[in-house]
Amino acid sequence: MCLAVPAKVLELRDDNMALVDISGTQREISLMVLDGDAAPGDYVLIHVGYAIEKIDEEEAARTLAMFEEMSLLDEEVPEGEDPLV
């Protein structure tokens, strides 16, 4: 039910609406509850006709890099105590 799909913003329209491309299908959606602006070319997550978040592509790249590390925990473990080191 609350699965959302990524879409590319194609064009901004009146009344806080936007035309987006959802894997090949064009659709008019609302930007009313999106926190911040979206511009053509941005990726947003669409849920039941509303953009709920922007997808941060830089953050995505960072996450991918992080997945390759041994640990995803961000807190530093005191040296010598981390069994993974």
Added chain:
Amino acid sequence: MSVLTAFRDSERARSIIERIHRRNTGDISIMEFCGGHTVAIFRSGIRSVMPESVRMLSGPGCPVCVTSNADLDRAVALAKTPGVTITTYGDMLKVPGSRESLMQVRAQGYPVEIVYSTLDALKLAEEQPDREIVFFAIGFETTAPAAAAAVLQARKRGLKNFSICSVMKLTIPGARALLAMGEVKVDGVIGPGHVSSIIGSDAWRFLPEEHGIPVAISGFEPLDLLAATDAIMEMHEQRRPALVNTYSRVVRPEGNRKAWGAVEEVFTLDEAGWRGFGIIPESGLVLREEFADFDADRRFDITVEDSEEHPACRCGEVLRGVITPHECKVFGTACTPESPLGPCMVSSEGSCAAYYHYQRQLA
């Protein structure tokens, strides 16, 4: 969208799976609250690549499944009210209430319309000023902003024939209720991705802080789910329960304040009846007094009596993670997606439907 499809990369997946197998976790039970995760875990075959020590449990994460028959019966009664057209998301139609489903009601000629969005329901209200358009609003935090936005739009446009019957629920009180019951052993939680995009990852800090349970917020791609599982295992192994967000490309610590602000403007908390859980205080969203004109429950005098569950259906236990769908006697026989006895077989994210589609051979 290369960086996004990269989250399905099998090469990267393999290295995380290897890491998972090298871990020294011992037996561990990891619960995903979100039915979207249940489906994604099945579809990507993650269960089958897990070490035997890892048990994956499905929780109450689907609003269709936790909607009580009493609420469904109310929607059915509204649909039969003269002048009223019920609109709702497609998933709701097939769910059997105590006596009938919305789909059966529609087959009897009552107007029940499937909408993709509350925007469509608003449009219907504008096009048919002589009808009362009621939106039967189910959903969790992800879906609530769309309902709130519709009410705000309706007020702005001066629509007098649009109202909402809200059975929307909040996942955090649901998760708290599940843990308070203490029926299942939960060593780690895969936190819902899209719910968290609205309420923020910080909303889940109570799991490590109050219950000592590690939580990893996850997206819906295989890499997201594998990385979340791995992070939970690492935290468990090191006895360092914390919050990890593997879906930071979408989920921020504070969530979407604007969307949640709209929800808080329109709705307030009330107790709600959950299938399998009973009444959970402050877990339901109802319209505020100021929006009484848009509240179907105030506008139409509906009383429903004698709501009951199907005697054979064990959805309640499935939703609490106490049994797996296979343990229900009617699974795959009297209860199938074509003729479901309970919502867990209807919803596209229901546990029984997921088991039915992906794991029947193991029954």
